[in-house]
Amino acid sequence: MVATETTTDVLLAAFENSKASAGPTWLHVLRAQALDAYREAGLPNIRQEEWRYTPLTSITRQTWRVAPPDAGATLRLIDIARLLPVGMEAPRLVFVNGRFSTRLSTQGRLAAGLHYLSLRDALESKGPSAKVVQAHLARHAEIESEAFTALNTAFFEDGAFIHLERGHDLSQPIQVLHLNVASEAALSQPRSLVLLDEGSRAKLIEIHAGIGNAPRLQNSVCEIVVGERANLSHLLLQHEDDAAVQINMHRARVDKGGAYASRVFSLGAALTRNNAHCVLNGEGAEATLGGLFLGRGTQHLDNHVYLEHAKPLGTSRQLYRGVLDEKSRGVFSGKVVVRPGAQKTDAQQQNNNLLLSDDAQIDTKPQLEIYADDVKCSHGATSGKLNEEALFFLRSRGLAEREARSLLTYAFCAELIEAVKPETLRDALAKLVQARFE
């Protein structure tokens, strides 16, 4: 843990010299609390149940610094175009190393009722957004129990602020790109808020990507509130590689009659830990959570899902699929909790894994905790190899073995990809995933 202490000190020094240390008093207080909480807890370790399968050596073996302000200054639009699955037309907020890039972002024609800007701009704004930030920031994510959230809260510089007012329906998806670029080991900690007021609807595409060979650690936190009868469709594309370590916390609250759909596509990183935490906080709320995680080499992909039915008549669907090749390792831990009184809950959870090599490994732990009696809950997990009979069938029709394998591997992923809308986004994802298996 020596390296970690150093990292904290380095961060503290960097923070005190940065613009992030400005800001309202309430935020200073919050940051100080968070730093205390982080110092108290330290980084998680494998002796803790929630981190049993995910050692953090790729984090602890070096000291992390925040990237210098000019890192990524030479990035051109063309460099980011290929990272945007729905292209340059849709509005986008671009963050380079956790800092807002006005130059690379575009608001498009701002839809009515939409506040769509950087969190720091929201904090500094004279309008109502500053109050909204104060009302929500760190009100959903926990700093006491989550060390990484505490670290992010203490030191974040910026992130996306998306607030859609009551009753508005966005026709176009909005994009948020978190790009990490550095010439030496760098840490970024984006912090975002996504708030949908009553009856509003939006589609959000969040992209995590990196450029270059230097180690990149991204510790992001995103707090999401889906208001009464609101509807948020959230797609997260993690387009990273072996230089990246990704720790993500998505913390969502869904109010009465609201619906939240989240799909995470993780194309692999040295280490990815995705925490999805979702509370169905009002009657009849719905959550559809899913993800596809693809590992190769010695990559490690960990999906931790916590889904809580706090109120009656909620529906939740979870489908997570992992494809692990070579010596990669996957973890799925999914807990569904049904609180007392959350009657007529309908919850399903499914995790399927495909192991493409004898050295690949998956640890899967689906769990149900039910404290109500009138509920319908199911869960299950499977792990296996490609179906040899299907492989033989395709070859017996003339397909090369490689092609047959790639077709069947893609087929394993197809259900998650096919559910994606709009079509342009689905096709872009299909291409990315297909390319992985060619």
Added chain:
Amino acid sequence: MPTPLLEIKDLHVSVEGTEILHGLSLSVNAGEVHAIMGPNGSGKSTLTKVLAGHEAYQVTSGSARYKGKDLLALEPEIRAREGLFLAFQYPLEIPGVSNTYFLRAALNAHRKHRGQPEMDAAKFLEVLKEKAKQVDVDPALLNRPINEGFSGGEKKRNEILQMLMLEPTLGLLDETDSGLDIDALKIVAHGVNSLRSKERGFVVVTHYQRLLDYIVPDYVHVLFQGRIVKSGKKELALELEKKGYGWIEEELAAANPGSVKV
């Protein structure tokens, strides 16, 4: 004598260490249709799968030559591209892989192997629709994943559709008739007959003489305990239908005491 299309000599095949075929020999010339009948578990599907190149079936001795070449040395996909086709007894469902996509990829692999250009999507769909009609397969089914949610009969017709698209030189049909209603049986038989030519050969595995009313064979063989123990003309099928396999067992026992468990 011309080179036979398929020539199997003294073939021994094991699955997981157990020998299933105990020295099987069979010769099929271009232009011929051979029917293979035999009791359950006698090794009919084993024969068709080993010819198609299934890795679970190990050839321990003997040979199989196709168009004069060593068939057993070829990968399954090369056998297919060289014109060998197996219609499976139990067609698999393959979720996530569309019929149309896979079949076009297969056809283009064949064409590439023959040095022909790829068939474009529009032309392919046109041909596919026409052949689907021929075997009475609803084109809407073809956008679905392979055999997913297909009825038993639809699966069998889909096998024949694939055969019509790939136009093999040697067709191996493993109980394509089982599970078909009488109309479907005629449709399937018609599909097979439409491919019959003096360049092509077929090996048709069946339990029922009825199929052979529609696909009239040149020869009928009885596969029994891993060997072909009797061969004849199409009348043999009628005799089997009437008398079952008991008399063959008795004949064998009489000719070769101790070799067959009665």
